[in-house]
Amino acid sequence: MRPDVPVLTIDGPSGSGKGTISRLVANALGWHYLDSGALYRAVGLAAAWESVDLSDAEAVATCARRTKLAFKGGDKNSEPRLLVNGVDATDEIRTETAGAAASAIAALPEVRDALLDVQRNFRKLPGLVADGRDMGTVIFPDAQVKVFLDASAEERAQRRYKQLKNKGISVTLAGLLGEIVARDARDANRAIAPLKAASDAVVIDTTGLDIDTVVAQVLSLMTPR
Numbered sequence: 001m002r003p004d005v006p007v008l009t010i011d012g013p014s015g016s017g018k019g020t021i022s023r024l025v026a027n028a029l030g031w032h033y034l035d036s037g038a039l040y041r042a043v044g045l046a047a048a049w050e051s052v053d054l055s056d057a058e059a060v061a062t063c064a065r066r067t068k069l070a071f072k073g074g075d076k077n078s079e080p081r082l083l084v085n086g087v088d089a090t091d092e093i094r095t096e097t098a099g100a101a102a103s104a105i106a107a108l109p110e111v112r113d114a115l116l117d118v119q120r121n122f123r124k125l126p127g128l129v130a131d132g133r134d135m136g137t138v139i140f141p142d143a144q145v146k147v148f149l150d151a152s153a154e155e156r157a158q159r160r161y162k163q164l165k166n167k168g169i170s171v172t173l174a175g176l177l178g179e180i181v182a183r184d185a186r187d188a189n190r191a192i193a194p195l196k197a198a199s200d201a202v203v204i205d206t207t208g209l210d211i212d213t214v215v216a217q218v219l220s221l222m223t224p225r
Contacts, residue, residue, distance in 0.1 A: 015156025
């Protein structure tokens with residue numbers, strides 16, 4: 001751990017806006033950015049490429065340890081590209097199938113252990129904005145500021161629907177809503193690192209709020225009071 005490096009954690013369920021908000025906040029602060037969910041999606045994808053059984057915790061953990069992950073580029077207008085073993089998998093990891101795989105392997109203690117140091121190594125000066133589901137509770141419990149973003153399942157499904165349709169991915173709103181509700185239950189009820197707000201986190205409900213408003217609210221928390 002690097003207590004000398006400030007960290008802002010932004011946790012929340014799928015579709016709460018944490019990825020977009022975190023990237024914009026990191027850009028505004030001039031800090032590094034960690035998309036932890038992308039790491040789990042990448043490992044799930046790498047496991048699928050190798051035909052690894054996602055229920056085999058040791059096999060998936062071994063896959064996680066040997067998988068080479070690298071973020072390239074990215075700014076306030078675009079997310080960084082993610083290379084998985086040298087292959088650009090940015091679009092592939094954003095499918096609902098990849099999200100379901102990520103949720104499944106994230107419940108495996110062996111996989112979480114394999115990715116623990118990978119995530120903590122993103123903590124570098126001048127600071128880090130880390131988004132995920134357990135950034136403030138498990139990965140960076142000493143973070144100076146912790147935020148938990150939430151929104152209704154219906155609104156989160158609408159956001160994902162628009163996002164995926166814009167990418168040309170065929171989905172149904174009803175199907176997305178069902179997947180989001182199921183994933184919420186899975187993430188909140190898993191035995192290890194369940195999805196929940198840290199006791200010292202500021203909870204922001206983003207339902208009905210535009211991106212600029214949420215970014216401003218988060219940045220205001222970084223101002224000494």
